[in-house]
Structure formats: C-alpha cells, structure tokens
Amino acid sequence: MPDLMLLFDFTRTLLPPITLIVFIIGVMLRLVKWASFGFAKKDRPLGKSNRLIGAIKNWSIDMIPPWDLAGRVEPVAYVTGIVMHISCILILLGALHAASVQNIIGIPYTQSRLRLPAIPASNIPVSIPRNLLTYIITPVFLSSLGIMILRRVYYSLRGGPLKSLTRKGDWVAAPLLWSAGFTGFLVVVAVEPYVPLLTLHLILTQVFIMYLPYSKLIHSATVFLVRTWFGFRKSIYGV
Amino acid sequence: MTSLADRLFISLKNLDGYKLINMETCTRCATCAHSCPAYAVTREDYAVPAWKSVEFRRLLNRQRGSLSAVLGERPVPREWLSNISTKGLYLCTLCGRCMPGCVFTIQNLELWEVLRSIIYEEGEASPSLLEIADSLQKKMNPYSRDHGERLSWVKELGPEGVKEGQRAKTLYYVGCTSSYQEKTIASSTANILSRMNEDWSLFGKDEWCCGDPNIAVGDQEKAEEFAKHNLEVASSLGASRIVTSCAHCYRMWRWKYPEMTGRHGFEILHTTEYLQECLRSGALKLEGKLAARVTYHDPCYLSRLGGVVEEPRNILNSASENFVEMREGKFDTFCCGGGAMTETVDQKLWTKIGDERLRQAEIIEADFIISGCPFCRRSLTQAAERSGSKMQILDIVELVAKQLKD
Ligand code: SF4
Ligand code: SF4
Numbered sequence: 001m002p003d004l005m006l007l008f009d010f011t012r013t014l015l016p017p018i019t020l021i022v023f024i025i026g027v028m029l030r031l032v033k034w035a036s037f038g039f040a041k042k043d044r045p046l047g048k049s050n051r052l053i054g055a056i057k058n059w060s061i062d063m064i065p066p067w068d069l070a071g072r073v074e075p076v077a078y079v080t081g082i083v084m085h086i087s088c089i090l091i092l093l094g095a096l097h098a099a100s101v102q103n104i105i106g107i108p109y110t111q112s113r114l115r116l117p118a119i120p121a122s123n124i125p126v127s128i129p130r131n132l133l134t135y136i137i138t139p140v141f142l143s144s145l146g147i148m149i150l151r152r153v154y155y156s157l158r159g160g161p162l163k164s165l166t167r168k169g170d171w172v173a174a175p176l177l178w179s180a181g182f183t184g185f186l187v188v189v190a191v192e193p194y195v196p197l198l199t200l201h202l203i204l205t206q207v208f209i210m211y212l213p214y215s216k217l218i219h220s221a222t223v224f225l226v227r228t229w230f231g232f233r234k235s236i237y238g239v
Numbered sequence: 240m241t242s243l244a245d246r247l248f249i250s251l252k253n254l255d256g257y258k259l260i261n262m263e264t265c266t267r268c269a270t271c272a273h274s275c276p277a278y279a280v281t282r283e284d285y286a287v288p289a290w291k292s293v294e295f296r297r298l299l300n301r302q303r304g305s306l307s308a309v310l311g312e313r314p315v316p317r318e319w320l321s322n323i324s325t326k327g328l329y330l331c332t333l334c335g336r337c338m339p340g341c342v343f344t345i346q347n348l349e350l351w352e353v354l355r356s357i358i359y360e361e362g363e364a365s366p367s368l369l370e371i372a373d374s375l376q377k378k379m380n381p382y383s384r385d386h387g388e389r390l391s392w393v394k395e396l397g398p399e400g401v402k403e404g405q406r407a408k409t410l411y412y413v414g415c416t417s418s419y420q421e422k423t424i425a426s427s428t429a430n431i432l433s434r435m436n437e438d439w440s441l442f443g444k445d446e447w448c449c450g451d452p453n454i455a456v457g458d459q460e461k462a463e464e465f466a467k468h469n470l471e472v473a474s475s476l477g478a479s480r481i482v483t484s485c486a487h488c489y490r491m492w493r494w495k496y497p498e499m500t501g502r503h504g505f506e507i508l509h510t511t512e513y514l515q516e517c518l519r520s521g522a523l524k525l526e527g528k529l530a531a532r533v534t535y536h537d538p539c540y541l542s543r544l545g546g547v548v549e550e551p552r553n554i555l556n557s558a559s560e561n562f563v564e565m566r567e568g569k570f571d572t573f574c575c576g577g578g579a580m581t582e583t584v585d586q587k588l589w590t591k592i593g594d595e596r597l598r599q600a601e602i603i604e605a606d607f608i609i610s611g612c613p614f615c616r617r618s619l620t621q622a623a624e625r626s627g628s629k630m631q632i633l634d635i636v637e638l639v640a641k642q643l644k645d
Pocket of ligand 1: 274275276277278287289330331332333334335337338347348484
C-alpha cells in the first residue's frame with residue numbers, strides 16, 4: 001500500500017495549498033470580471049421604506065413561499081432543495097470539517113474570524129451530536145441531493161422545465177458534492193477499506209472546493225448579495 | 240461552423256456588475272418556471288424564465304470569459320442571437336414575477352431588459368417590435384397612430400373645458416393606451432380631476448409615450464430620450480405633481496425616470512393613490528355602493544413593480560359592498576398578458592394569459608374585475624369577449640366616476 005499512503009499524505013499536505021491557490025485564483029477571476037462591468041451608483045428614487053428593513057424582510061418572512069405555491073411548483077423539488085441546503089450547512093459545521101478548516105487556514109478555528117457560533121470551545125467539541133450528524137443529517141443530505149440529481153436526469157430525458165436549462169456543469173457540481181458526501185459518510189460509519197475511502201473523500205472534497213468559484217456553485221456566496229439587494233429593491237417600492 | 244462574417248461583438252453597455260452577479264447566481268433549478276405566467280399557459284421549455292439568462296450567460300462567456308482580460312474578447316455567433324430572439328426571449332410579458340419566484344430572488348427583469356436591448360441593437364428583434372420601434376420613433380406612440388389623434392378622446396368623450404398644455408399644479412399624464420385605445424379611462428380620470436376642483440391640465444400635444452414600450456423593444460436610449468422630454472414638459476408647465484392612470488406610465492415616472500435621468504422633484508401619483516388621498520381628505524364622496532361581487536386585479540407594474548397595493552383595495556371597500564380577493568394577487572399578482580406589448584408581439588401568448596386570469600376571477604364568482612391599468616382592462620375585456628363571459632371589466636376610475644356624489 002505504499003502508493004496509496006503516498007496519495008493519502010498528498011491529500012493532506014500538498015493538495016490543500018494547491019486547492020487554496022486554485023480556489024483563490026477562481027475567486028479573483030470572478031471579482032475582476034464583475035468589477036470590469038462597473039458598479040456605478042444609480043440615482044435611485046427616494047424609497048418608500050427603510051432599506052435595512054427591506055433586506056431583513058427578504059431574509060425572513062419573505063422567504064416563506066406564497067400560500068398557493070405548492071399548487072404551482074412540484075413540492076418535492078421545493079422541499080428537497082431546502083432540506084439539502086440546511087443539512088449541507090449542518091454537516092459543514094460538524095466537528096471534523098471545522099477541524100479541517102483549522103488545518104487548512106492554519107489558524108485555530110476558535111480564534112478565526114470565520115468561527116461560527118455553533119462551535120464554541122477550544123478543542124472544537126461536537127456541537128451537533130455526532131450520531132445525529134452521522135445517522136440522520138448525512139443520510140437526509142445524501143437523499144435530498146440524490147433526489148435533486150435524479151430529478152434533473154428524469155426531466156432531461158422526459159422533457160420539462162429543467163431540460164432546457166441543463167448544461168454540462170450541472171452534471172459535475174451536484175454529483176461531485178454527492179460523491180464527496182457519500183465517501184465522507186462511509187468513512188465516518190467506518191466502512192472498510194478506511195484509508196482509500198478517506199483518501200477519495202479528501203480528493204473529492206478538494207476538487208469540489210477548487211471547482212466552486214468557476215461554476216454555478218458560486219451562488220453559495222453571491223446569494224447573500226442577491227437576496228439583500230432584492231430586499232433593498234422591495235423597500236424602495238414599499239412592498 | 241459559423242463563418243467569421245456571421246460573428247459579432249455584442250454591446251454590453253447596459254450590463255453592470257450588479258446585474259452580472261444576479262445572473263451568475265442562477266443555479267438553473269427551474270423553480271421560477273412555476274411563477275411565470277408565460278410558462279403556466281404555454282408549458283414550453285423556452286418559456287422557462289431562466290432559459291433567457293442561461294442563454295445570456297452563454298453569450299457573455301463567449302465574448303467575455305474569465306480569461307478575456309488576457310486572451311482578448313471573442314465574437315459570438317449571430318445565430319445564437321437569432322435563436323434567443325425566435326425561441327424564448329419574447330415568451331415573456333416582463334411582468335417580473337420570476338424575481339420573487341426565484342429561490343434566490345434574482346432580479347431577472349433587469350436582465351431580460353438588457354438582453355432585449357442587445358438583441359435589438361444587433362438587429363435581431365422580432366419584426367413586430369421593430370414596427371413598434373418605428374412607430375415610437377416617428378409618432379411617439381407604439382400604436383402607429385398619428386400624434387395629432389392623441390387628444391381625440393377629449394372631443395369624443397369629454398369632459399368639457401379640459402386644459403391642454405397649460406400651467407397647472409397637477410398634470411394628468413394620460414399615456415398612449417388610454418389616449419388611443421382605452422379612452423374611457425382617460426375621460427373618467429379627467430372627470431374626477433375636474434370634480435375635485437383640482438388645478439390641473441393635460442400635457443397636451445407635447446405628451447409623448449412614457450418610454451415603457453421602448454424598454455420592451457430594447458431601445459433604452461430612446462426610453463431615456465422620452466423620459467427627458469416628458470420631464471422637461473412637466474417642468475415648463477410649472478407642475479409639482481403628476482397623476483397617471485396607467486400602471487406602466489406610473490412605474491416609468493416614479494421609479495425608472497429617476498434611474499435614467501437623475502432624481503426629479505415631481506410627486507408622482509397613480510390614480511388609486513390620488514383617489515385614496517381625496518377619499519381621506521373628504522373631497523371625494525361616493526354614493527351608491529356597488530352590490531355585485533367585485534374583485535381587483537393588481538397590475539404587475541402597479542403592485543409588484545410599483546408598490547401600490549393597499550390603495551385600490553381601500554377605494555374598492557368604499558365603493559363596493561362585496562369585495563373579494565382573487566388568488567395570486569397583490570405582490571404575487573398573475574399577469575393579464577398585456578405587458579411588453581405582448582398583444583402585438585405574440586397574440587397567442589397574450590390571449591392565453593388573459594384567459595387564465597379571467598378564469599381565476601370566475602373561480603371566485605366575481606361579477607366585476609376592477610383594475611388600475613389600461614393594458615389590464617384591454618386584455619381582460621378581450622378575454623371576456625372571447626369566451627362570452629358575463630364578467631364586466633372596469634378600471635377603478637370608471638367605477639369611481641360613476642359613483643361621484645353631486
Ligand atoms: S418577467 Fe414574467 S413573463 Fe417574463 S419570464 Fe419573468 S415571470 Fe415570466
Ligand atoms: S429559480 Fe432562480 S436560480 Fe432557479 S433557475 Fe430560476 S432564476 Fe435560476
């Protein structure tokens with residue numbers, strides 16, 4: 001197994017900085033592209049209500065879908081979308097991932113500005129009970145993401161709104177995330193062979209991180225701007 | 240393979256960083272399809288709102304990909320543009336429902352407007368929109384009607400003694416659709432203004448289109464030119480406030496003109512806001528509440544894109560005894576089909592959306608649909624005529640004008 005151990009070491013020593021560099025280059029390219037189009041301040045009309053309140057509303061009560069949406073949208077798609085995102089965030093907040101962040105950025109996680117309140121004390125205790133994370137949240141995440149992928153496959157074959165929107169990238173982003181999640185799950189539930197699975201998990205995860213700024217996964221960052229801006233817009237209209 | 244001659248560099252001058260970030264946030268999940276009236280009635284894949292932004296991104300990534308700063312820009316094949324124009328760009332009434340309908344609330348409407356401007360500038364706009372553009376250019380209205388006819392409703396329907404293009408505190412901006420097509424809205428509004436003893440005047444022969452159809456065409460520069468002209472006329476007449484009975488004109492004057500030409504000092508009121516003000520001050524007294532079942536259709540450009548939601552309801556509660564809400568109303572209103580000059584651009588889409596909205600009013604067994612926009616009045620009236628429905632369609636000013644107390 002010497003080659004495998006070499007690869008395993010690589011994923012924990014050399015690969016993280018490469019991942020970080022590729023990720024940062026991707027982020028820089030995006031930022032440069034956005035900036036090249038300019039952010040000229042428009043002479044907005046005087047709004048009817050407060051912008052901050054508009055943003056808060058768009059991040060809270062306005063996230064509740066209209067009462068009749070269930071009649072219009074496929075409820076499965078809506079629910080799986082929400083469940084997948086929430087469970088994904090919870091998994092990332094889990095202890096092991098927090099520790100990985102600590103390793104990669106080199107700053108003790110608890111002192112880092114990236115620190116999240118969900119993980120308080122010094123040695124990163126598991127703030128979400130480990131069993132809950134492993135046996136409930138992760139399977140929920142994998143199934144909801146799996147349904148999303150299958151839905152795209154189904155509509156791509158059968159026709160429907162998703163068909164005209166599906167592009168090559170859609171067959172990379174979600175399957176990559178699912179595979180990273182699945183291998184991680186196998187590692188945590190101690191499926192053998194442990195080292196190859198962990199190696200695969202670390203590779204997939206880091207490829208995912210590298211891919212993020214170059215793909216539609218960028219929405220994980222831009223959503224914070226976009227939702228806030230629409231909140232501002234609605235506050236101008238006072239709705 | 241497209242030859243070099245069939246490739247071009249598109250103008251991206253109307254795209255900015257904010258819009259680009261909005262566009263790049265889309266995950267192609269298709270949730271917005273379920274909010275889109277065009278998709279609801281056609282079920283066509285190309286009517287899915289995000290199809291437009293996916294195609295827009297394709298253009299952009301070709302011309303200005305991430306490495307364009309180093310490698311230079313690349314031209315886009317012209318056939319990509321004609322593909323967008325013929326397939327899905329105009330399967331859209333610019334109703335804006337796909338913004339709250341998007342899981343991230345991406346401001347899609349602004350993207351559709353920019354995409355329309357690109358397609359127009361590269362000569363790929365739909366032929367009917369090009370006719371509208373020509374009419375706007377030559378006649379300052381989208382209906383190919385003589386500019387001289389703009390005030391014909393005054394002679395035909397009155398009231399008498401209306402001031403035209405004279406100095407006044409309040410100006411009534413009629414708009415093209417009420418001037419040429421839904422003239423009873425213009426005359427009812429004029430009646431009300433006169434009865435309120437308002438110091439008011441029409442813009443007169445100097446009234447030009449508000450510029451909203453120019454945006455539908457994709458000619459943002461012309462829209463700006465019209466905005467400047469109308470603002471200049473209003474200034475020259477010494478007005479301090481503008482009243483309009485059209486939701487599209489309202490949105491232009493109130494929200495778009497400041498963005499296009501800088502903030503102006505006019506108070507802009509839609510007739511529903513004006514009527515509520517008059518009711519509250521006691522200047523407007525109504526008699527004989529309507530006993531029939533009345534519902535209100537929110538014009539997209541007045542509620543979702545205008546911010547006027549409660550005022551018409553307050554008026555209807557004073558003017559009728561039996562007001563009922565339709566489903567998919569207020570901020571979430573379902574389009575009538577009339578936006579973006581769809582009646583001219585895509586008759587089939589226009590009729591299907593109008594029919595669907597009428598059906599929604601029939602479900603709640605309304606006798607009257609009241610609205611606040613000449614486009615809505617027209618689309619829903621035609622839908623009722625087509626189906627032989629007994630539903631009566633009125634603009635809110637028509638209802639109020641009938642109930643004015645002496
Ligand atoms: S603006 Fe309205 S018609 Fe156009 S894509 Fe969005 S929801 Fe559909
Ligand atoms: S709902 Fe939003 S993110 Fe999803 S496809 Fe539509 S515009 Fe894109």
